[in-house]
Amino acid sequence: MKTQRRGRILISVAALGAAGMVMAGCSGGPGTGGGGDGDGGDDDMVVTVYGTISDTEAELLEESWADWEEENGIDIEYEASKEFEAQIAVRAQGGNAPDLAIFPQPGLLADMATRGFLVPAPEAVAQNVAEYWSEDWAGYGTVDGTLYGAPLMASVKGWIWYSPSVFADNGWEIPVSWDELIDLTAQIQSDTGNPPWCIGFGSDAATGWPGTDWIEDIVLRQSGTEVYDGWVANEVPFTDPQIKSAFDEFGKIALDPNYVNAGYGGLDTIVTTSFGDPATALVNGDCVLHHQASFYDGFIVDAGGNVAEDGDIWAFITPGFGGGGAEGAVVTGGGEIVGAFDDSESTQKVQEYLSSPEWANSRVSLGGVISANKGLDPQNASSDILKEAIGILQDDATTFRFDASDLMPSAVGAGTFWKGMVDWVNGTPTDTVLEQIESGWPSS
Structure with a gap:
């Protein structure tokens, strides 16, 4: 997701749906959940998520709340789906909604709230959000002034993964500007005779989202927060020259066959390469550079690499643009928001726990993920790169912007934008792609 995405933090680590679906057992209209129907029966002690x-991420999620379940006498039944973005609306419309949903896109949560399917967050959740989450993060779960959901996990996007030893052996230096990154790309290609970058857009039904992350990073760094925020609200359309410029800059890498796709083939393999596969190419030395969020740490470890400043693989944040662009501690990121379809007591208790520092520390201590919860101890993170990412999120000086495609209406963010990135790397002209993406915006 965006697994969110993992979530997107894994929007898209959701590659295989979980076996053994647990379907909500009670039907009803909008705003009605499945497990907790408020009738005082046994189902009140079961909360479906x-x-x-x-x-593996789902297993760790269930482990993170196992002790709390036992202490509180509530059974949390979790169900994963790689078709979540489409199926959550279908289930809500059919009266088969879960009690809680982990939304990898705030825009999708807003859609569901606006349509009347979600219930406002209870006071205990609102108190946790006010105490432990920044105003920006609280805003991602708020629709028309009403808080509907609390953040869960998070990621810092825009990391560029590389091998410190390979850089040292070749005398390559970490770039401090976008122009230096492009120059480094050319230098690596010249020195090795091979494409430096490996890029994978593949992610089942979510194919294309890794490309949107690139564009978002560039828009924020090149044009600044005002343009970024206007873009999210469609006050700055995709057809605006400032957005086209971001595509042009990304195209200096992604559309140059001399620069991609290391370890996989030509430009045509960008779409067919799963977003997780380049971790193996990095560890094997088949590619030198890869752009992906902080959660990619876990993929590299799974591929047999050691993530450390003096280890096999490390990362630096995508550098900014000189002059008038956004500079300093300015990053994009992703995460999930937990929203409720019913207001039973047990559902509210689970929602409160998931918004707390107790849960955040429990899950982060199991490894592989982070959270923007201010009550999280960074030392619980499983790697140095994740500790760095937590430090960025908790730093008051950081300007954080949520992944733009996740904030846009799902018809755009999880629709025409994803598809547009696929068409673009497959050769459709930029102007045509931008017009097609823009056409996905709802008319009202």
Whole structure:
């Protein structure tokens, strides 16, 4: 997701749906959940949770709340789906909604709240959000002035992964500006005779999202927060020259066959390469550079690499643009928001726990993920890169912007934008792609 995405933090680590679906047992209209129907029966002690987080990550998620379940006598039944973005609306419309959903896109949560399917967050959740989350993060769960959801996990995007030893052996230096990054790309290609970058857009139904992350990083760094915020609100359309400029800058890398796709083939392999696969190419030395969020640490470890400043693989944040662009501690990121379809007591208790520092520390201590919860101890993170990412999120000087595609209406962010990135790297002219993406915006 964006697994969010993992979530997107894994929007898209959701590659295989979890076996053994637990379907909500009670039907009803909008705003009605499945497990907790408020009738005082046994189902009140079962809370169903639906999301994109799958496989090992789902196992760790369930482990993170296991002790709390036992202490509170509530059974949390988690169900993962790689079709979450489409199915959550179908289930809500059919009266088969879960009690809680882990939304990898605030824009999708806003869609569901606006349509009347979600219930406002209870006071205990609102208090946790006010105490432990920044105003920006609180805003991502707020729709028309009402808080509907609390943040869960988070990621810092825009990391560029590389091998410190390979850089040292070749005398390559970490770039401090976007122009230096482009110059470094040319230097690596010249020195090795091979493409420096490996890029994978593949992610099942979410194919294309890694490309949106690139564009978002460039828009924020090149044009600044005002343009970025206007873009999210469609006050700055995709057809605006400032957005086209971001595509042009990314194109200096992604559309140059001399620069991609290391370890996989030509430009045509960008779409067919799963977003997780380049971790293996990095560890094997088949590619030198890869752009991906902080959660990629876990993929590199799974591929047999050691992530450390003096280890096999390390990362630096995508550098900014000189002159009038956004500079300093300015980053994009992702995460999930937990929203409720019913207001039973047990559902509210689970929602409160998931918004707390107790849960954040429990999950982060199990490894592989981070949170923007201010009550999180960075030392619980499983790697140095994740500790750095937590430091960025908790630093009051940081300007953080949530992944733009996740904030846009799902028809754009999880629709025409994803598809547009696929068409673009497959050769469709930029102007045509931008017009097609813009056409996805709802008319009202």
